[in-house]
Structure formats: structure tokens, C-alpha cells
Amino acid sequence: MITAEHFRRIAYWSRDLEHGEFERARAGIIEKTYQRGAYICHRGDEMEHWTGLVSGLVKVSTASLSGKSVSLAGMRACGWFGEGSVLKGEARQYDLVALRDTRLALMNRATFLWLFDNSVAFNRFLVWQLNARLGQFIALVEYDRSLEGKARLARTIAWLFHPTLYPDAGAKLDITQEEIGLLSGLSRQVTNKSVAELQDEKLIEADRESITVRDLDALRRYGE
């Protein structure tokens, strides 16, 4: 079983739980590692766990009818996902791919449902998170078709710095250009050029293996 300290670190929402809830949640979690490039799950898999990202980077994608993979979102450490499938007892709607070596925390469904039935703090977290995601996906649907590469990249970066989804995250994220490209669904060339331009526009600062956000608001609405 994971330690209480570790649990608090990987799941900031656990800090709001009452003691009994906290212990129950902690007991229902195990961890698992995935190698870079590995599929965590495929669309259609049964989802018996609610999942937290301990370390690493995960891409949420789906295959189009023609078989081409379409990237939907990226997840960074401390993100928790899959509550939709777990709640409904439904199959996963998307593919999850580890873009680098990744460690996941898996909460079994019974524990999740118990928290859902018993913990006010837990439900508060779920509502906040669902609401944050909903807003972003609406923005995505509204603009994505017309967005060129640079704007898609800007929004992907904004995702990864969402204050509700990642409250403890600073302004800096360790990520390579190739990885952001994969998350945004862009080639390395376009990614490289877009990163340079966003940097010129003073929205981000790009170093080797990291990105620092300077203007999150502007990134979020880029291309509108």
C-alpha cells in the first residue's frame, strides 16, 4: 500500500478528505509502471480503475475511421482521469498512450464508488474537474477545425497548465518538443517552428526539455 505522504503528494484532492475517507482511498490504490510508447489502454477496454498520473506523460487519443490516430489531450503528473468510464461502468472511450516512462496510481472501482457515495470533498473535486474539462472541450470543439498548428500547440500547452486540473504545478513543465508535438498531433517541424514563434510572442519560454508559461490566458484563447 502507498504511504500517506505519497498519497498526499500524488493526489492533492486527498488533502481535503476526512481521515476515514483518506485511509479508505489510500487502501484502494496500487501503482503500476508503463514503458515509453506502451498503450495503457485501448478504446473499448473495460475500465475498472480510476487513474492518477504519478509521473510521466500520457496522451489521450482516438483512432479516426481511416485508422489515423487523432490526439485529444495530454495528461501530466498529478492528473486524475477515467471517472466517466468508472462511474458509468462503461468501456473506455479513448486510447491512452504513455509518451515516456510513466507511473500510474490505480484506484479500484469499489473504492471510487464508495468515495462517490460517502465523501463530500471527493464529490466537490469531481465536479470541479469535470467542469474544467468541459470548458476546455467546448473551446476545442468550437475552434479546433479552423485552428492551424500553432494554435493547436498553444492550446495543448494551456491544457497542461490548467490551474484546476493541476493546482500544484508551477509555470514550468519538463517536456521535449517531440512530446508536445505528439500531444498536439503535429509534426516535429511544425512543432519546432510554432514553439519558436510562441516564444517570440512572449507567451512561453522554451528551453531544452522544458517549457515555461508566460501568458496562460493568451495561450488558452490563441487563434480565436
Add this chain to the structure above:
DNA sequence: TCATTAAGCGTTG
């Protein structure tokens, strides 16, 4: 034809 990208490779930190 023109634009885009995957692949290869030299450079750099």
C-alpha cells in the same frame, strides 16, 4: 505544382 511530413544526420548541451 506546392505544401507537408517522416527519416536521416550532424550539432549541441
Add this chain to the structure above:
DNA sequence: CAACGCTTAATGA
């Protein structure tokens, strides 16, 4: 050694 950025050849709209 891996990330970066450039060149090139293939692809396809």
C-alpha cells in the same frame, strides 16, 4: 546520449 534543428526524399492535395 538524447534533444534539437536542418536537409532530403516521398507523399498527397
